[in-house]
Amino acid sequence: MGDLRIERLHVRVENGAGYEHRLEPVTRLAATLLAERLAVRLTTGPAVRPGSASLVAAPVRVSLARMSDAAAAHRIASAWLAALTPGPGSERPSSPVRTRS
Numbered sequence: 001m002g003d004l005r006i007e008r009l010h011v012r013v014e015n016g017a018g019y020e021h022r023l024e025p026v027t028r029l030a031a032t033l034l035a036e037r038l039a040v041r042l043t044t045g046p047a048v049r050p051g052s053a054s055l056v057a058a059p060v061r062v063s064l065a066r067m068s069d070a071a072a073a074h075r076i077a078s079a080w081l082a083a084l085t086p087g088p089g090s091e092r093p094s095s096p097v098r099t100r101s
Contacts, residue, residue, distance in 0.1 A: 004038070004084075006031065019064035022072075026064075029073035034080045041085055057083040 009027060016023070057079040062072040 004035070016064060022064055022069055026062075026069050026072045026076070029069060030076035030080065033073055033077035034084075037077060037081050038084065041081070055083045 011023065011027070013020075013023065060076050060079045062075055064072060067075075
C-alpha cells in the first residue's frame with residue numbers, strides 16, 4: 001500500500017466550548033481507523049480512488065457532548081473512507097476534489 005499523507009485537515013467546530021481538548025485525540029483515532037479500514041478494503045473491496053492532489057469528505061456531524069471519542073472518530077473515519085473509495089456502482093471522479101471534514 002502506498003503512503004497516505006494528510007497535510008491539512010479542516011475541521012469546523014460549532015458549539016464545541018469545553019470540548020476543545022478532545023479534537024486532537026478524536027482526529028488521531030479517526031486517522032488510525034481510516035488506515036485500518038483502508039488496509040482491509042485494499043484486500044477485499046473496490047480499489048482506492050486514483051491519487052489526486054486532494055479529496056473532499058462529506059461533512060460529518062458529531063456531538064462531542066453526546067458522543068464518545070470512539071463514536072465520533074468512527075463517524076469521521078467512515079466519511080474519509082467514503083471519499084477515498086468508490087461506492088457500489090459509483091463512477092470514479094474525473095477531476096480532483098478537496099478534503100474537508
